Amino acid sequence: MAQSNDTTAAASDDGFEGYKFRIVLLGEAAVGKTSLVRRYTENVFDEEYKQTIGTTFATKDIDVTDGEGNVRTVRLNIWDMGGQSTYRELRRQFMKGASGAVIVYDVTRPETFMAMNNWFESFKEVCPDSPVIISANKVDLSENRMVPQEPGMMLRDWFQAEYFETSAKTGDKVNNVFTRVAEVVLEKALSESKSPLM
Numbered sequence: 001m002a003q004s005n006d007t008t009a010a011a012s013d014d015g016f017e018g019y020k021f022r023i024v025l026l027g028e029a030a031v032g033k034t035s036l037v038r039r040y041t042e043n044v045f046d047e048e049y050k051q052t053i054g055t056t057f058a059t060k061d062i063d064v065t066d067g068e069g070n071v072r073t074v075r076l077n078i079w080d081m082g083g084q085s086t087y088r089e090l091r092r093q094f095m096k097g098a099s100g101a102v103i104v105y106d107v108t109r110p111e112t113f114m115a116m117n118n119w120f121e122s123f124k125e126v127c128p129d130s131p132v133i134i135s136a137n138k139v140d141l142s143e144n145r146m147v148p149q150e151p152g153m154m155l156r157d158w159f160q161a162e163y164f165e166t167s168a169k170t171g172d173k174v175n176n177v178f179t180r181v182a183e184v185v186l187e188k189a190l191s192e193s194k195s196p197l198m
């Protein structure tokens, strides 16, 4: 299931008609990947850190306006990788077939910023054509912020990715990240599909 129907527009076994995209959350441990997914899909936040064991999966249907102004319902299948991400082969399997990635760092921990390039490279190795969005997370912790905006902008230019400063705690820009991912991957799928849908 994890690797099928990534950009399939036709009706499938779950009865959903429309575009479905597999989106992966990447980044170092405890940067807030699970929290961002939970904020986005359930609108909750938990202060307590529970390490994600295995991968978790969430799904959300959203209406996205395409480049021609048509509203389309898009299903995001959002995958959040847990602690096994240190195993290269598992990481590759996890990324395989992803339409896009959200790569996350924690603005209070520079080492998580330093690891961004590694995540980006390994994603591009597996999914060279899939877009990436950068999330500079935990911006609510302004007193403890160690990574200012400028290095984030450099990453954005380097990755040619959009950059959002997010807080899973307050919800700041969390919807923007996922809405933008959906828009970008939809545009890409539409521009690639030779025959029109339905």
Ligand SMILES: Nc1nc2c(ncn2[C@@H]2O[C@H](COP(=O)(O)OP(=O)(O)O)[C@@H](O)[C@H]2O)c(=O)[nH]1
Pocket: 028, 029, 030, 031, 032, 033, 034, 035, 036, 046, 047, 048, 049, 050, 051, 052, 137, 138, 139, 140, 141, 166, 167, 168, 169, 170
């Ligand atoms: N203050 C603050 N804490 C956060 C934020 N996002 C996550 N956390 C906390 O950081 C810890 C790790 O979050 P988690 O989502 O489990 O990280 P993951 O390992 O990347 O999935 C948890 O204690 C969360 O409550 C945020 O935006 N602001």
Ligand SMILES: [Mg+2]
Pocket: 033, 034, 035, 050, 051, 052, 080, 081, 082
């Ligand atoms: Mg997690």
